[in-house]
Amino acid sequence: MVEQDYYELLGVQRGADDAAIKAAYRRLAKEHHPDRQNGCKDAEARFKAVNQAYDVLKDPQKRAAYDRFGHAAFQNGGGQDPFGGGGFEGFSDIFSTIFGEFMDPRGARQNAARGADLRYDLELTLEEAFTGVEKTVTIEALARCETCHGRGCTKADDCSRTCATCNGMGKVRAQQGFFVVERGCPTCRGSGEVISDPCANCHGEGRALSQRMLAVKIPAGVDEGTRIRVSGEGEAGVRGASPGDLYIFAHMKRHPIFAREGTTLIADCPITFTTAALGGSIALPGVDGQKNEIKIPAGIQSSEQLRHRGAGMSVLNGRGRGDLVARILVETPSRMSAKQKKILEEFRATETGEECPAAKGFFTRAREMFGG
Ligand SMILES: [Zn+2]
Ligand SMILES: [Zn+2]
Secondary structure (H helix, E strand, O other): OOOOOHHHHHOOOOOOOHHHHHHHHHHHHHHHOHHHHOOOHHHHHHHHHHHHHHHHHOOHHHHHHHHHHOOHHHHHHHOOOOOOHHHHHHHHHHHHHHOHHHHOHHHHHHHHHOOOOEEEEEEEOHHHHHHOEEEEEEEEEEEEOOOOOOOOEOOOOOOEEEOOOOOOOOEEEEEEOOEEEEEEOOOOOOOOEEEOOEOOOOOOOOEEEEEEEEEEEEOOOOOOOOEEEEOOOOOOOHHHOOOOOEEEEEEEOOOOOEEEEOOEEEEEEEEEHHHHHHOEEEEEEOOOOOEEEEEEOOOOOOOOEEEEOOOOOEOOOOOOEOOEEEEEEEEOOOOOOHHHHHHHHHHHHHOOOOOOHHHHHHHHHHHHHOOO
16 A cells, blocks of 8 residues: 655645644545545545544654654554554554653653763772872863853853754654664754754864863772772763763782782792791781791791781771782702702701601602502
């Protein structure tokens, strides 16, 4: 079935006002009324068509949708024969229930006009993360237009008028196959309003790209991936709408001594084999700049861990500190004098196997394997 244009059907211009449309409808309805045509089939169909055209054009929202999408705007709800009696009654109900959300101008507008959130990746040293730090970051983003102060135009009085494309709704519908999809109005970008005399600097958006410096407080204890939200410091909104937020993502630089696991700081500490055998102490610098004396018990083995409570990392949003852990690596001497070698040879001559029980046990088991 060929669908006749609703304006043509009523014999009015596209831009006709409500009164003209109403007058045209009354005239045609009277003319094609079935009672006057003695049940003529053609007249009855035409009467229905005129009613349908009027039903759409008298409603500003439906008319705006029709102007934009033609008959496609109503086909989904109207059944396969929009001019047939049954389908016709159907579509206005479906129209208002399915698109009820669309008809609520508030939600649509606010979301579309709010500025986007921004992400800033910030590298920190372990020392900065330990104490917390104030950092100055440079942000290049859409900010409130200085020329029009975010209004979108430089006129003294109100410079906005209702967008004709979406009739102020901020959203439009489009037919895609069987589905009617909603999207932000391309003319007003969801604000529902257009600027009649736009600001030359921001083209009526009320925001323009600019670079700015911002001081941000980084709390003590942040770690790799910690996200710090700086409220309202994101992209500016369209014409004074609320701005987005700025999210600072913390990244940790490698530290020459410390590895970090949460609030625990771990340092690999090579010690001499004599210190390992006889005991002693080492001085380990802390992240706070203080020296930590780590006592080495006699007979310590490689990879044993010595924990120093409360000398580790600060706790994010909390009190106290984590632990400092010295992971022991016993270093075997690789450069010895003749005298030192001689002393060690003498030591070996006195070995019974009891000095190093793990080695003794291992070699005992190995001998058994070979049937010794
Ligand atoms: Zn401007
Ligand atoms: Zn619009």
